[in-house]
Amino acid sequence: MDxxxxxxxxxxxxxxxxxxxxxxxxxxxxxxxxxxxxxxAGKTTAIRMLCGLSFPTExxxxxxxxxxxxxxxxxxxxxxxxxxxxxxxxxLTVFENMQLFGGxxxxxxxxxxxxxxxxxxxxxxxxxxxxxxxxxxxxxxxxLAFLVATVHNPEIVFLDExxxxxxxxxxxxxxxxxxxxxxxxTTIFVTTHYMDEAGYCNRVSIMMDGRIKALDTxxxxxxxxxxESMNEVFVKLCR
Amino acid sequence: MQIRLSAFIRxxxxxxxxxxxxxxxxxxxxxxxxxxxxxxxxxxxxxINVAVCAPNRCHAVSESVNRLVFSSYFRFKxxxxxxxxxxxxxxxxxxxxxxxxxxxxxxxxxxxxxxxxDVNTASTSQAYLQHVILGEKARQSLFExxxxxxxxxxxxxxxxxxxxxxxxxxxxxxxxxxxxxxEKEVGTMEVLLVSPVKPAYIIISKxxxxxxxxxxxxxxxLLLARFVLDVPLAGGVWGIVGISVLYLVLSLALGxxxxxxxxxxxxxxLISAMVMMMPVLFFSGLMFPIxxxxxxxxxxxxxxxxxxxxxxxxxxxxxxxxFIGVMLEFGILLGQTLLLIAVSTKKFNDRxx
Amino acid sequence: MNAIEANNLFKSYRSVQAxxxxxxxxxxxxxxxxxxxxxAGKTTIFRILTTLILPDKGSARTDGLDIxxxxxxxxxxxxxxxxxxxxxxxxSVGENIDFFAxxxxxxxxxxxxxxxxxFRQIEPFRTRRAGKLSGGMKQKLALCCALIHKPSVLFLDExxxxxxxxxRVEFWEMLASLKETGISILVSTxxxxxxxxxxxxxxxxxxxxxxxxxxxxxxEDYFIELMTxxx
Numbered sequence: 001m002d003x004x005x006x007x008x009x010x011x012x013x014x015x016x017x018x019x020x021x022x023x024x025x026x027x028x029x030x031x032x033x034x035x036x037x038x039x040x041a042g043k044t045t046a047i048r049m050l051c052g053l054s055f056p057t058e059x060x061x062x063x064x065x066x067x068x069x070x071x072x073x074x075x076x077x078x079x080x081x082x083x084x085x086x087x088x089x090x091x092l093t094v095f096e097n098m099q100l101f102g103g104x105x106x107x108x109x110x111x112x113x114x115x116x117x118x119x120x121x122x123x124x125x126x127x128x129x130x131x132x133x134x135x136x137x138x139x140x141x142x143x144l145a146f147l148v149a150t151v152h153n154p155e156i157v158f159l160d161e162x163x164x165x166x167x168x169x170x171x172x173x174x175x176x177x178x179x180x181x182x183x184x185x186t187t188i189f190v191t192t193h194y195m196d197e198a199g200y201c202n203r204v205s206i207m208m209d210g211r212i213k214a215l216d217t218x219x220x221x222x223x224x225x226x227x228e229s230m231n232e233v234f235v236k237l238c239r
Numbered sequence: 240m241q242i243r244l245s246a247f248i249r250x251x252x253x254x255x256x257x258x259x260x261x262x263x264x265x266x267x268x269x270x271x272x273x274x275x276x277x278x279x280x281x282x283x284x285x286x287i288n289v290a291v292c293a294p295n296r297c298h299a300v301s302e303s304v305n306r307l308v309f310s311s312y313f314r315f316k317x318x319x320x321x322x323x324x325x326x327x328x329x330x331x332x333x334x335x336x337x338x339x340x341x342x343x344x345x346x347x348x349x350x351x352x353x354x355x356x357d358v359n360t361a362s363t364s365q366a367y368l369q370h371v372i373l374g375e376k377a378r379q380s381l382f383e384x385x386x387x388x389x390x391x392x393x394x395x396x397x398x399x400x401x402x403x404x405x406x407x408x409x410x411x412x413x414x415x416x417x418x419x420x421x422e423k424e425v426g427t428m429e430v431l432l433v434s435p436v437k438p439a440y441i442i443i444s445k446x447x448x449x450x451x452x453x454x455x456x457x458x459x460x461l462l463l464a465r466f467v468l469d470v471p472l473a474g475g476v477w478g479i480v481g482i483s484v485l486y487l488v489l490s491l492a493l494g495x496x497x498x499x500x501x502x503x504x505x506x507x508x509l510i511s512a513m514v515m516m517m518p519v520l521f522f523s524g525l526m527f528p529i530x531x532x533x534x535x536x537x538x539x540x541x542x543x544x545x546x547x548x549x550x551x552x553x554x555x556x557x558x559x560x561x562f563i564g565v566m567l568e569f570g571i572l573l574g575q576t577l578l579l580i581a582v583s584t585k586k587f588n589d590r591x592x
Numbered sequence: 593m594n595a596i597e598a599n600n601l602f603k604s605y606r607s608v609q610a611x612x613x614x615x616x617x618x619x620x621x622x623x624x625x626x627x628x629x630x631x632a633g634k635t636t637i638f639r640i641l642t643t644l645i646l647p648d649k650g651s652a653r654t655d656g657l658d659i660x661x662x663x664x665x666x667x668x669x670x671x672x673x674x675x676x677x678x679x680x681x682x683x684s685v686g687e688n689i690d691f692f693a694x695x696x697x698x699x700x701x702x703x704x705x706x707x708x709x710x711f712r713q714i715e716p717f718r719t720r721r722a723g724k725l726s727g728g729m730k731q732k733l734a735l736c737c738a739l740i741h742k743p744s745v746l747f748l749d750e751x752x753x754x755x756x757x758x759x760r761v762e763f764w765e766m767l768a769s770l771k772e773t774g775i776s777i778l779v780s781t782x783x784x785x786x787x788x789x790x791x792x793x794x795x796x797x798x799x800x801x802x803x804x805x806x807x808x809x810x811x812e813d814y815f816i817e818l819m820t821x822x823x
Contacts, residue, residue, distance in 0.1 A: 242695060246690065247691075247695075250680070250683065250687070250691050257682045425676070426677070427678050427680060429672070430673075430678050430692070430737075430738075431695065432644055433642045433667055433672040434667055434668075434695045434696055435664065435695075435696065435697070590643070590644055590645055590646065591645050592645050
């Protein structure tokens with residue numbers, strides 16, 4: 001199988017503190033991979049290394065076929081990123097945001113226009129192409145942020161707590177979008193504090209104190225820990 | 240148990256002490272400004288380039304030119320032809336040209352041509368040139384000029400009170416308003432408001448640490464002014480300190496007002512920097528003499544506290560007027576301070592809207 | 593007497609209608625949950641009941657006191673944890689506790705019994721700066737500060753947002769033991785799974801309470817159904 005992410009013994013130390021301690025895993029193409037962990041378990045540090053934003057102290061790996069030690073710039077061109085904290089520019093319109101991010105990834109105006117039309121059509125939002133993002137309801141902002149993160153057809157999309165604070169209907173729609181993107185071959189790497197969302201992932205890893213404590217499909221994990229829900233798995237594992 | 244004000248003040252002090260970078264800026268910037276203005280930004284005449292045009296280089300001419308050459312105020316740039324005078328000034332080769340009449344020896348006539356682009360330098364060098372060229376003869380002229388209080392014509396003297404008026408306003412108003420608005424931004428203000436704490440406690444605890452900090456600045460500036468820039472401080476140190484502390488309290492109250500208006504730290508910064516600094520620069524006599532302002536603007540200057548403070552400081556620090564001579568300024572500042580404190584306490588909102 | 597009574601509350605900010613007529617009661621010793629997405633009006637309710645803002649219309653009582661007339665008295669009786677982390681990150685854990693004890697004119701020792709279970713967990717970090725704590729620890733410290741004056745009503749606005757699942761479970765266990773002491777708690781959360789821990793919940797959306805009920809099984813499906821029915 002084609003692995004889009006492959007890391008071996010990835011380690012990051014800050015002075016004497018080991019934030020990420022020799023983690024190894026691979027993510028095949030088109031998978032929805034849940035990356036869970038307690039606050040301060042090292043998730044953010046690990047994601048930064050995968051996105052080419054910081055160098056590992058030790059270990060090796062490839063993301064989208066590029067070496068994380070030497071080809072950080074190429075990695076950035078082939079991934080998309082969305083976080084709850086920063087999504088879109090509220091003072092730009094929906095389309096202007098897409099233009100901006102398409103432009104950052106070197107797409108031509110023509111390509112951007114075509115891709116924007118396609119994406120907005122898919123979520124039935126074409127009528128709001130020229131609305132200011134700031135004036136839209138939160139749920140739509142989050143959905144648009146996801147579309148913008150995929151505007152350049154990245155091989156992997158990193159989602160950092162993408163559904164914080166949205167209503168349950170939007171949350172379900174959001175996950176429908178994620179599943180559609182995954183079935184068309186985009187790999188999804190997602191962190192969340194909603195444990196029911198962990199159940200929607202193909203496979204889930206749970207980090208604690210810089211190490212990956214568990215990595216499998218939700219159903220296997222629930223069986224292994226004799227738990228009814230992913231929440232229970234998480235609590236049993238971390239306690 | 241009672242709510243202790245000291246615990247509030249202690250907490251504010253901890254905030255300041257732990258923000259080392261800001262504290263450094265607050266303590267170092269005044270020193271830098273004073274030294275910068277004192278030594279570099281000066282309207283004193285020094286090493287002005289002067290060329291001479293003399294069709295008849297007689298003995299009298301060369302005697303006058305000699306005085307020019309040996310004067311520390313001017314740098315002699317050589318003789319030029321009458322046709323080249325314009326070019327010499329235009330190219331900046333010289334800032335002034337002295338043209339001696341052909342019969343200078345007998346008539347004593349000469350002409351000064353000055354580069355008026357820099358008005359200040361031009362007018363001061365005009366006076367100096369006259370003096371130097373006439374030499375002994377100047378003493379025999381009909382009128383005599385005496386500049387009191389600042390015999391060496393040091394412009395740094397004038398800047399010191401101006402900079403004090405500016406710095407204290409900046410530090411006190413900006414720092415207090417930012418620190419209050421920061422609590423609004425972070426959300427701690429919400430918790431403070433939903434508690435039985437009196438607004439006065441919050442206000443006083445914000446003011447005291449910055450008052451102490453700016454007193455350190457005041458001491459530094461006065462020491463620098465006295466011992467590095469040789470400003471006389473002739474009117475008595477206690478009067479200077481007294482009015483300065485009053486002005487500090489006033490600036491702190493202004494900061495309180497700003498924090499009532501601003502919702503984010505950026506806005507607080509902008510209001511204190513632009514809305515409050517601009518009037519100080521324009522209407523306090525720091526840049527332009529107040530007497531030269533049109534009457535409408537002069538009226539505005541009457542409500543600018545910095546104007547009265549700077550006036551009082553000029554009198555006390557440079558002219559050597561005793562404290563009794565600045566009672567008017569003191570009274571006005573006191574009135575403004577009380578008014579501002581009253582308004583900002585009243586306006587301090589104990590709700591979020 | 594109810595701990596909280598809100599009658600037909602309305603509130604607008606400029607063009608946004610935050611509350612469009614909200615009515616509910618919280619009984620003494622009850623844990624009442626406000627459940628809904630961002631922008632549903634949860635924070636506005638908290639701010640009105642804690643006397644931070646005034647409603648445009650309607651009335652409310654907190655701990656039997658009128659939120660407009662008796663706001664000074666209410667402020668001595670409630671504990672409030674606003675949505676964001678609202679402690680001083682540059683002060684240490686101990687300094688934060690001492691400061692918040694002082695603003696209520698109490699000491700940690702006076703009400704030690706109440707905060708002891710929480711305080712013991714953060715005590716090892718007493719000298720650490722609050723900003724350097726992990727999410728779960730910050731939240732425990734904030735709860736400790738909100739409880740220090742032994743309030744009769746506790747207001748917790750999204751106390752668990754952005755906190756990991758384990759800390760959330762621990763937090764709710766602390767609330768359960770607080771409830772034993774008879775304190776009334778109004779809490780909001782966007783996490784559906786936490787609603788099950790409340791005695792009763794109000795499901796909120798766009799400034800309205802859609803329903804008040806004991807937490808149903810399969811809450812999310814129920815909520816979605818409600819939202820669709822109400823358009």
